[in-house]
Amino acid sequence: MILMTVLNVIIHGCVVGSRVVMALFAIKLGASPFEIGIMIALYSVPPLCFGVYTGRITDRYGVHKPMVLGAVLCISGLLLPFLWPAVVPLYFSATVLGLSFMFYTVAIQNLTGAWGPREERAKNFSTLSIGYSTSGLLGPVLAGYAIEYAGHRTAYLAFAISALVPLVTLLAYRPLREFEVPKSAAQSANALELLRQPELRKVLINSALVVSGFDLYMFYMPIYGDSIGMSASRIGTILGVFSAATFIMRFSMPFLTVRWSARDILSVSMFCCAALFVAFPFASELWLLSALSFGVGLALGCGQPITLLMCYNRSPEGRSGEVTGIRFALNHLMHSVVPVTAGALASVFGLGPVFLINAGILAYSGHLTRTVRATQTAPSQ
Numbered sequence: 001m002i003l004m005t006v007l008n009v010i011i012h013g014c015v016v017g018s019r020v021v022m023a024l025f026a027i028k029l030g031a032s033p034f035e036i037g038i039m040i041a042l043y044s045v046p047p048l049c050f051g052v053y054t055g056r057i058t059d060r061y062g063v064h065k066p067m068v069l070g071a072v073l074c075i076s077g078l079l080l081p082f083l084w085p086a087v088v089p090l091y092f093s094a095t096v097l098g099l100s101f102m103f104y105t106v107a108i109q110n111l112t113g114a115w116g117p118r119e120e121r122a123k124n125f126s127t128l129s130i131g132y133s134t135s136g137l138l139g140p141v142l143a144g145y146a147i148e149y150a151g152h153r154t155a156y157l158a159f160a161i162s163a164l165v166p167l168v169t170l171l172a173y174r175p176l177r178e179f180e181v182p183k184s185a186a187q188s189a190n191a192l193e194l195l196r197q198p199e200l201r202k203v204l205i206n207s208a209l210v211v212s213g214f215d216l217y218m219f220y221m222p223i224y225g226d227s228i229g230m231s232a233s234r235i236g237t238i239l240g241v242f243s244a245a246t247f248i249m250r251f252s253m254p255f256l257t258v259r260w261s262a263r264d265i266l267s268v269s270m271f272c273c274a275a276l277f278v279a280f281p282f283a284s285e286l287w288l289l290s291a292l293s294f295g296v297g298l299a300l301g302c303g304q305p306i307t308l309l310m311c312y313n314r315s316p317e318g319r320s321g322e323v324t325g326i327r328f329a330l331n332h333l334m335h336s337v338v339p340v341t342a343g344a345l346a347s348v349f350g351l352g353p354v355f356l357i358n359a360g361i362l363a364y365s366g367h368l369t370r371t372v373r374a375t376q377t378a379p380s381q
Contacts, residue, residue: 001112001115001124001127004111007166007169008105008128008131008135009131009132009138010163011101012105012132012139013138014078014159014162015074016135016139017138017139017140017143017159019043020143021081021147022039022081022090025152025153026090028152029085029087029090030087031090039091041336042091043094044098044335046098046101046102047102047329047332048333051325052325052329053325054102054103054106055322055328056321058325059322063107063108063111063321066106066107068167068170069103070099070105070107071167073096073097074097074101074163075163076096077094077097078159078160079157080093080096081093081152085153106324107321111176113125113308113320113324121309122257122262123254125304125305125309126251128305129305130251132304133247137243197314200315200323205330206266206307206368207327207330208334209361209365209368210270210304210362212338212361213273213303215335216338216354216357217296219342219343220346221238221239221242222239224351224355225238225289241293244297245293246297248301249298249301249302250302250304250305253305263370263372266365269299270366270369273296273299274360276292276296277359277362278356278359280355281355307327312324342354
């Protein structure tokens with residue numbers, strides 16, 4: 001599982017880093033802010049439109065082929081602006097990279113759930129989530145240095161060369177080529193059938209709510225800091241404290257799930273996170289905002305591994321990839337809708353209500369988690 005996580009760090013880091021390169025390269029090429037916004041939005045179009053179908057592909061054909069396809073598309077999307085440095089290719093590059101991320105992510109999340117014995121599932125999802133945190137940090141940093149010292153086109157080329165490592169490894173690693181996820185004897189073409197299952201529907205909705213909480217913090221904490229006169233370095237420090245807390249929580253997850261159920265951990269975390277968000281509009285000192293952000297980071301840090309775990313554990317046999325695809329599509333829908341909606345509300349009512357709305361969303365998430373029945377076969381579920 002460590003090898004798969006490392007390969008995912010590389011692919012995810014390339015995709016995340018490409019967003020930084022794309023935005024700055026587009027500015028240099030004379031693109032307008034509106035055009036850049038469309039480019040970034042194109043990363044989310046494939047998951048929204050085809051996430052469910054990608055999940056079905058992994059259920060039917062296994063995870064190896066979609067992961068290889070994802071790596072090939074990643075390299076192709078990164079090479080396109082290098083070979084054709086203009087504004088128009090950036091639109092195609094964003095779309096191809098969105099497809100790449102969709103195929104690779106749905107496949108590796110399905111693989112993570114099926115890899116090893118059931119009692120190690122919580123540990124595996126925690127390891128994968130730590131990888132996402134690592135690549136989310138390294139990708140933009142490496143992109144910035146590559147642009148500064150080598151230029152935008154070379155940054156794209158460097159990421160493309162990096163993505164060759166997962167591709168070659170996937171082609172050469174025999175255990176993964178031969179690995180099969182569980183398949184169902186009866187295949188259904190109707191994803192709505194899955195959403196009619198109450199327990200699965202609850203955990204899918206809960207996953208989207210947790211993503212909303214994460215997005216609202218990342219978007220509006222910097223804006224709030226600026227509105228109260230904080231310097232960029234202080235805002236960066238607060239966000240760094242938040243990121244450190246998510247790392248700590250994800251490293252701790254395998255130990256926590258031995259003692260408490262994943263459902264109880266998530267529920268308590270969301271209620272605590274809601275309480276912390278209520279306090280944000282009343283805080284203005286660096287130490288207090290850092291303390292609140294550390295608590296929020298601990299609470300939200302458990303969200304990704306636990307919602308992945310709960311979704312996988314409640315997937316019908318042979319349809320875990322499809323469930324993963326639905327979760328992926330819903331999360332990307334929230335990535336698109338929540339910041340825009342919150343921005344509109346903040347424009348009318350100010351930033352304070354945004355934190356209170358987030359508190360309400362996460363409190364409901366905590367309540368919804370409590371209503372999910374525990375699975376019967378594993379103590380950590």
